[in-house]
Amino acid sequence: MAFVKLYIMSHDLHHEKGCNGHCHEHEHGSHGKLAAIIISAVLLGIAVYIEHTFQLPLWQLLLIYLVPYLIVGHETLKEAAEGLIHGEALNEDFLMSIATIGALAIGFLPGAENQFPEAVFVMLFFQIGELFEGYAEGKSRESISHLMDIRPDVANVEREGTVSAVAPDTINVGEIIVVRPGEKIPLDGIIIEGASSLNTVALTGESAPREVAVDDEIISGCVNLSGVLRIRTTKSFGESTVSKIINLVENASESKSKSENFISRFAHIYTPIVVIGAALIAVLPPLFGFGSFSTWLLRALTFLVVSCPCALVISVPLTFFGGIGGASRKGILIKGSSYMDTLAKVGTVVFDKTGTLTKGVFRVSAVHTGSHDHDEEKEHHLLHLAAHVEHFSTHPIAAALREAFPCEHDDCVTTDVREIAGHGIEAVVNGQKVAVGNKKMMRASIANLDESLLECQHVGTIIHIAIDGEYAGHIVISDQAKEDAQEAITALKKAGVERTVMLTGDREEVAENVAQDLGLDEYYAELLPTDKVTHVERLLASAKALKNPRLAFVGDGINDAPVLARADVGIAMGGLGSDAAIEAADIVLMDDQPSKIATAIAIAKRTLRIAAQNTWFAIGVKVAVLILATFGLATMWMAVFADVGVTVLAVLNAMRALRTRE
Numbered sequence: 001m002a003f004v005k006l007y008i009m010s011h012d013l014h015h016e017k018g019c020n021g022h023c024h025e026h027e028h029g030s031h032g033k034l035a036a037i038i039i040s041a042v043l044l045g046i047a048v049y050i051e052h053t054f055q056l057p058l059w060q061l062l063l064i065y066l067v068p069y070l071i072v073g074h075e076t077l078k079e080a081a082e083g084l085i086h087g088e089a090l091n092e093d094f095l096m097s098i099a100t101i102g103a104l105a106i107g108f109l110p111g112a113e114n115q116f117p118e119a120v121f122v123m124l125f126f127q128i129g130e131l132f133e134g135y136a137e138g139k140s141r142e143s144i145s146h147l148m149d150i151r152p153d154v155a156n157v158e159r160e161g162t163v164s165a166v167a168p169d170t171i172n173v174g175e176i177i178v179v180r181p182g183e184k185i186p187l188d189g190i191i192i193e194g195a196s197s198l199n200t201v202a203l204t205g206e207s208a209p210r211e212v213a214v215d216d217e218i219i220s221g222c223v224n225l226s227g228v229l230r231i232r233t234t235k236s237f238g239e240s241t242v243s244k245i246i247n248l249v250e251n252a253s254e255s256k257s258k259s260e261n262f263i264s265r266f267a268h269i270y271t272p273i274v275v276i277g278a279a280l281i282a283v284l285p286p287l288f289g290f291g292s293f294s295t296w297l298l299r300a301l302t303f304l305v306v307s308c309p310c311a312l313v314i315s316v317p318l319t320f321f322g323g324i325g326g327a328s329r330k331g332i333l334i335k336g337s338s339y340m341d342t343l344a345k346v347g348t349v350v351f352d353k354t355g356t357l358t359k360g361v362f363r364v365s366a367v368h369t370g371s372h373d374h375d376e377e378k379e380h381h382l383l384h385l386a387a388h389v390e391h392f393s394t395h396p397i398a399a400a401l402r403e404a405f406p407c408e409h410d411d412c413v414t415t416d417v418r419e420i421a422g423h424g425i426e427a428v429v430n431g432q433k434v435a436v437g438n439k440k441m442m443r444a445s446i447a448n449l450d451e452s453l454l455e456c457q458h459v460g461t462i463i464h465i466a467i468d469g470e471y472a473g474h475i476v477i478s479d480q481a482k483e484d485a486q487e488a489i490t491a492l493k494k495a496g497v498e499r500t501v502m503l504t505g506d507r508e509e510v511a512e513n514v515a516q517d518l519g520l521d522e523y524y525a526e527l528l529p530t531d532k533v534t535h536v537e538r539l540l541a542s543a544k545a546l547k548n549p550r551l552a553f554v555g556d557g558i559n560d561a562p563v564l565a566r567a568d569v570g571i572a573m574g575g576l577g578s579d580a581a582i583e584a585a586d587i588v589l590m591d592d593q594p595s596k597i598a599t600a601i602a603i604a605k606r607t608l609r610i611a612a613q614n615t616w617f618a619i620g621v622k623v624a625v626l627i628l629a630t631f632g633l634a635t636m637w638m639a640v641f642a643d644v645g646v647t648v649l650a651v652l653n654a655m656r657a658l659r660t661r662e
Helices: 002-007 020-053 058-085 092-108 116-148 241-250 258-287 293-307 310-329 337-343 376-389 396-404 439-445 485-494 508-518 529-543 561-566 579-584 596-630 636-658
Strands: 155-159 162-166 176-179 189-193 196-199 210-212 229-233 332-334 346-352 363-369 414-420 424-429 432-437 461-467 470-478 499-503 522-524 550-555 569-573 587-589
Touching: 020 058, 020 116, 058 092, 058 116, 092 116, 092 293, 116 636, 258 293, 293 596, 293 636, 310 332, 310 337, 310 596, 310 636, 332 337, 332 596, 337 550, 337 569, 337 596, 346 529, 363 376, 363 396, 376 396, 376 414, 376 424, 376 432, 376 461, 376 470, 396 461, 396 470, 432 439, 439 461, 485 499, 485 508, 485 596, 499 508, 499 529, 508 522, 529 550, 529 561, 550 561, 561 569, 587 596, 596 636
Parallel strands: 346 499, 346 550, 499 522, 550 569, 569 587
Antiparallel strands: 155 162, 155 176, 176 229, 189 229, 196 210, 332 587, 363 470, 414 424, 424 432, 432 461, 461 470
């Protein structure tokens, strides 16, 4: 049952009021369990005193011991009975109930000693183990509950000149909402009035506030710190960033790791085997004259107590859930524990360049006309034409051109716009056919092209322009590496990544410059989107020969969906909640920092290490005590340690996964 409870934890978190209702209920249950344990322990001590002080009949002693037994064990007995009714008998509650009831009854067999104190003590310690499990579940719940807090309960919408508080899911796209200082941003939108600072810690794990003003895009889940903001909504509540992130966290438990699948299969096979084994231990030896039935029944009951797979079915999923929660506190959203398995074995990391290793904020750094002469009027005309052609493009380079020439409303007429993938854009501007793109675009647009015109000494992205089939010049656009990009590559190599590769559609010189500056092992430039997939396929094949055979692709999640899907694990720069990033990737870095990749790998490796420790420790101790129990060398106290003691230690070890290191 604990196994099932753990896997529905994430779904308990999305109550209308966040996790508060459930958390209070859970806290109340823990207090009740602790009270029952304390009362039962006191009554057990009194019962032992009475047994050793007064010579009472066995049935009267049973009644005295039943009081602490039922106080502490009634929930376990109830769970066992419900399991029987629903055909799910082979769980730890059933095993513990049968073992303790048998221990209470064994004293009535001829020549057997009563095991009343042992029966109550086993149930008492089983409940102590459950208490530790509940505490650990609460800690795991807390580790992701901060994400649940980002969903607001109400939104202030402006309708017919009046601001009223309504449920966020009743607000339509295009309506105006008002967010005051201290309130959460309820829906994604664009600021139309006001300026403020936003607390994005729940999304990114970073404490530095983000400054916003009019015309800035703003996403749900952030907290408004200072000014009043009027925001025109661009998405419905169900499609907003906050809803997508919460849905991601809620469904994280659906993708089980190999370790969890192993434990699940192990428990289904292991439990029936030990029940049958216990029955055979109780029945077969006495039938063949090897001792009394009471002796072998006690061994069988000890065998049952030892065999409870609590430590495994609780601690391993708890470890992965804790790892996912701990990662989320760092602004790393992992869509399921199966991706932790893969991430821990990554030996090759492939990066997109723009927006991943570089800021993706382009600026025009130079304009060269076809004659290479400095002519301000010609350069101005070149920028003017390029900005009009790129007017409808969403590419960062197009944004840089429009920023360099913002006066687009100048009575120019742009028609017949045609985007050619991997080449550029063609359009007719005031009757002139203008082609804006890379070298391939120029070769396709200009007959008898003089290749020397395409050369430029500047390092950056070169945007070539042809007018009516003649070369007109080029514009140099530069991007900058992110502050932590070099640190990210260094950290990855320290984490055991053997190969770092960059794939980009940018030209060779730019790619070479970035690769050298950052210390990348390989780079491939001037690639079409399909070329990136081909390169990843090749890298995947060669990665199998490495010590860590898995490949991760890191992209911005917008143009890299095919490659993100093809890689063993796709990591997207979330850009404070990019829709495409959240949907396309297996892991999302909410603060756009590539250095977080090494952090994610470290968390995955540590989580798997803790899960493996728990698995081998639990199985090792249980197998040893099971063998001893079979030959009558294990006491009921040893059985209690092998079950409850191991469970408590495994749960305490699993809780280490909640703590993340830098």
